[in-house]
């Protein structure tokens with residue numbers, strides 16, 4: 001449904017996207033992850049035709065997204081990260097305004113707007129001016145706008161960043177519902193557990209490159225290295241230095257009394273963890289092995305990318 | 309020349325002016341009490357509205373209010 | 377066409393809710409009433425301050441009463457119009473309000489045209505209305521040197537065309553600088569400069585400000601050259617505005 005090949009974007013001399021490629025199949029949800037300033041919003045703005053790009057090719061629904069032709073974009077919905085409206089309008093007036101732009105007849109528009117307001121749970125505020133809305137309410141209204149006229153492809157830039165837990169849950173259910181109806185969705189988020197919950201595929205964007213693109217399961221299989229949590233009787237003060245040159249240790253984190261050892265070679269780690277600990281000569285209370293979370297994987301990947 | 313017009317007639321001609329002036333001042337003060345203001349504190353805007361007459365009102369309404 | 381209609385309606389709602397209609401109305405109509413009355417009362421006021429002889433020197437007739445209104449239309453009123461409209465285009469660009477409409481297929485040219493036409497028509501209606509009121513006051517309060525109502529309407533049309541030009545210039549400058557205040561200041565500067573340039577006979581008829589001079593003299597001679605040149609500038613500036621708008625809006 002969406003194919004991006006070797007996409008490059010520069011702001012002045014600063015290259016934000018250094019030739020990224022990925023593909024999103026029809027009826028799937030693709031999550032774009034990356035830290036602040038990684039280029040998620042930039043990517044979305046390019047794919048929705050808002051800004052130009054320097055090099056690369058983009059195909060939407062088989063049609064090439066050319067700089068001047070917006071034809072392929074007729075079937076999209078975009079929720080930007082901080083949606084702005086004409087705030088002197090009410091929520092339903094704004095939706096009606098957008099329906100007019102799309103040329104939807106009044107009666108049909110009214111019906112659809114009612115449905116959308118229900119869906120994002122904004123019925124009560126529908127006739128209040130948007131200037132009185134909270135950030136979360138604006139985000140909900142923005143989602144309703146994006147979904148207006150039933151687009152095939154939906155771009156959501158951090159769609160739940162301003163939402164309370166309950167609304168977040170609702171919205172993700174809606175997103176899953178949309179997928180069931182065959183919609184293709186690209187969403188960006190900082191919250192990895194959210195990505196884990198709804199995305200079929202994820203892409204990790206860092207330093208202008210996609211450093212991973214694929215199923216979450218693949219990511220976990222490939223990078224799921226266990227972490228050892230060790231509790232010592234007295235927290236050794238210079239443990240980091242002592243274990244610094246052990247080859248299979250990637251990182252050491254200390255939180256309260258627990259020392260977490262991140263490893264990069266599972267076989268070596270299994271063999272040597274005990275001997276390394278006994279070398280320290282400090283009484284150990286407990287040693288536990290745990291699966292690392294998506295968060296850990298993300299941090300590690302981004303970190304690895306730093307050394308390249 | 310003035311004598312050609314009787315006083316009531318002149319008043320009739322001036323009346324719309326009064327109504328506009330009064331209406332605009334009242335309206336501006338009403339907006340001042342409700343809206344957020346920019347650049348100056350509210351009391352300063354109030355002085356501008358009252359002593360700046362119509363132009364003061366217009367300046368308040370165009371640049372003195374926070375639109376969002 | 378859908379975009380044009382949607383935006384025309386949006387501009388109307390915006391002007392109503394943000395009191396732009398009110399401000400434009402007062403900025404244009406007020407002086408139509410205020411000027412003749414002040415002119416009428418002026419000799420009386422002066423008489424009490426200075427000697428009667430001097431006051432009787434100020435002779436005010438119908439023509440000069442209307443001319444006084446024209447003077448205000450290109451001074452105070454222009455200022456009020458600029459104050460009221462200056463944020464209109466630049467706000468939308470700088471605050472990204474166009475992302476939703478644009479991503480839903482809005483046509484940027486239609487947006488610009490809807491905006492320009494809306495304000496042009498609104499201001500023209502107010503100006504014509506203002507001249508009618510002003511003429512009524514002028515003939516009621518003064519008696520000498522009458523001018524035909526037809527000529528007053530022509531002046532109203534000329535001033536309306538000048539405002540049409542001013543609106544487009546403002547939009548054009550906003551599309552370049554993205555700052556409404558800056559655009560408004562530049563319009564004001566150009567207005568003042570062209571008031572000087574219009575004294576050069578050779579180029580006068582190609583300068584938009586000449587519309588005001590023509591309106592002020594109530595002649596219909598040689599007005600077409602100026603009207604057509606101004607309309608040409610308007611078309612060129614609109615096209616440039618649309619082009620800038622497309623390039624700058626989301627960059």
Ligand SMILES: Nc1ncnc2c1ncn2[C@@H]1O[C@H](COP(=O)(O)OP(=O)(O)OP(=O)(O)O)[C@@H](O)[C@H]1O
Pocket residue numbers: 011016034035036037038039040041042043081627
């Ligand atoms: N208009 C612009 N001009 C210059 N640089 C820009 C512009 N827009 C974005 N950038 C830069 O491009 C980079 C990517 O920005 P982008 O907004 O895409 O990041 P993001 O991944 O969406 O971040 P966040 O998680 O904070 O939303 C940043 O370094 C930013 O400074």
Ligand SMILES: [Mg+2]
Pocket residue numbers: 040041042081157
């Ligand atoms: Mg972003």
